[in-house]
Amino acid sequence: MNEMYLLMIPIGLVLLIIASKTAGIVRDVSPFAYPNARIMAKQGKIISKNTLGELSESKSLEEVVNILKETEYADYLNKFVGESFRVTDIERALNNHMANIYKEINTIIPDSVKPVFEVLLKRWDIENIIRTLRCLDAKKDPNDYIIGIGTFSDSQREQMAKSKSIEEVVMSITPEFEDVLNNVQGEELVVIENTLLSYYYRSLWRFLENSRDNNILLLKEYYGMIIDTTNILAALRLNSMEETGDIPRNFLPVTYSVPLEDLKSIASSEEVGIIISILAKTRYAGIFEEHMTEYEKTKNLAIFEQSLQDMVVSKGKDISIL
Numbered sequence: 001m002n003e004m005y006l007l008m009i010p011i012g013l014v015l016l017i018i019a020s021k022t023a024g025i026v027r028d029v030s031p032f033a034y035p036n037a038r039i040m041a042k043q044g045k046i047i048s049k050n051t052l053g054e055l056s057e058s059k060s061l062e063e064v065v066n067i068l069k070e071t072e073y074a075d076y077l078n079k080f081v082g083e084s085f086r087v088t089d090i091e092r093a094l095n096n097h098m099a100n101i102y103k104e105i106n107t108i109i110p111d112s113v114k115p116v117f118e119v120l121l122k123r124w125d126i127e128n129i130i131r132t133l134r135c136l137d138a139k140k141d142p143n144d145y146i147i148g149i150g151t152f153s154d155s156q157r158e159q160m161a162k163s164k165s166i167e168e169v170v171m172s173i174t175p176e177f178e179d180v181l182n183n184v185q186g187e188e189l190v191v192i193e194n195t196l197l198s199y200y201y202r203s204l205w206r207f208l209e210n211s212r213d214n215n216i217l218l219l220k221e222y223y224g225m226i227i228d229t230t231n232i233l234a235a236l237r238l239n240s241m242e243e244t245g246d247i248p249r250n251f252l253p254v255t256y257s258v259p260l261e262d263l264k265s266i267a268s269s270e271e272v273g274i275i276i277s278i279l280a281k282t283r284y285a286g287i288f289e290e291h292m293t294e295y296e297k298t299k300n301l302a303i304f305e306q307s308l309q310d311m312v313v314s315k316g317k318d319i320s321i322l
Contacts (some may be wrong), residue, residue, distance in 0.1 A: 027310035038234075047071055061085040068086040073097055088144045099148035116216050119207050124150035126196045129177060132160050132169055137189055166192075199201040201227065218319045225315055229308040231255060231263050232284065233301055239275070240269035240299045258282055272296050284308065 047055075049068065050294050058064045069077055073094060077109070080093040109117060109125070128146050135142040142161040148154070152173065159172040170181045177196070184195045208220040231251045238250055253264055262278050269275050271294060279288045287307045295303045 012248060023230040024272055031132055032275070052141055060064060061087065065090060080249075083159065092144060095149075102149045112213065113215055116207065116211070118151060121149065121151050122203065125152050125173075125177065126200050127174065128152065128157060129169065129196060130193050132163060133166065133192060136163065136165070136169070187291065194249075201252050201254050217280055222312070222315050225312050227252055227256045228258050228282070228284070229312060231258060232266070233305065233308070235263045235266035236275075236295075236304070238303055239269065284311070287311065 019280065043245060051071065054067050055064055059182075065077055065081055065085055066072070076093040076097045077090070080091045080096065102124075106114075106117060106121075124147060130146075131145040132142045135145055142163075146157055146161055148157065150157075152160070156172060156174070160169055163169040163172055166181070166185055170178050170185070177199075180196060181192070184192045187195075204223060208216060208223060211217065211220075222318075234250050234252075250267075251260065255263070265274045266275050266278055269278075276288060276292055279285055287304060291303045291307065295301075
């Protein structure tokens, strides 16, 4: 009896350790269980490949709308798209659907990941600023293009949409972006857009670099790949141009696994072999080895873009199930 009791002591200790570890895992994971279930339910409503195939074969915008009305976009299309089937109305309907998805996710995600979500939402603030400036330049109504996503309040977006000049746009937004825009007033629109996007990527990367949260560190790799692919494509685009101007200005203000010197070498190299040797050191080597001969003939970046995008999407899916 005593021997059995002594045997049970180490077994009990092992069970206590397992229980303690399990409780720790549950504490870490449980805040994500409900939002993950909600998001998985949303994923189940994503347009199927068959529906996408039907859309690609459509002969008119009316046909596109009718196909989409069989999906969860129906209510938004009914609200925003009239009998004229304007592209801007269809885009507005889809953007409003997306805005509501973002708002829903923002209400269910755990507090621990809200800071990074807040940073990511600023990308939509910048998108709305850019859309407003483009509308001012083209003399169009920004209300048809602004998306209800981001950190700006509804009243800020409404005020921005009423702007008649870049000065009024600056006055309608937060001090954070006001400081950025004040430095580029009077510049061409493309310069202003690049400045805003550069500011965003610097802010995002600074946040990811300084974070010690494991969940956010996973996002660092994902966004690092986005930065890599954006910069690589920019380098290849420059390589195919006769006039390149100030090469570094064409890249994002941050780099990940492909350093700036390598990007500059890709942009200025006259030999495909050098480009391949540079990219051979990266995780993207297989894509470029497979398609470089075809690209050399056509100089069509689309040959690489889809494969790189698929690679980034695959990484995002991998992260989502960790």
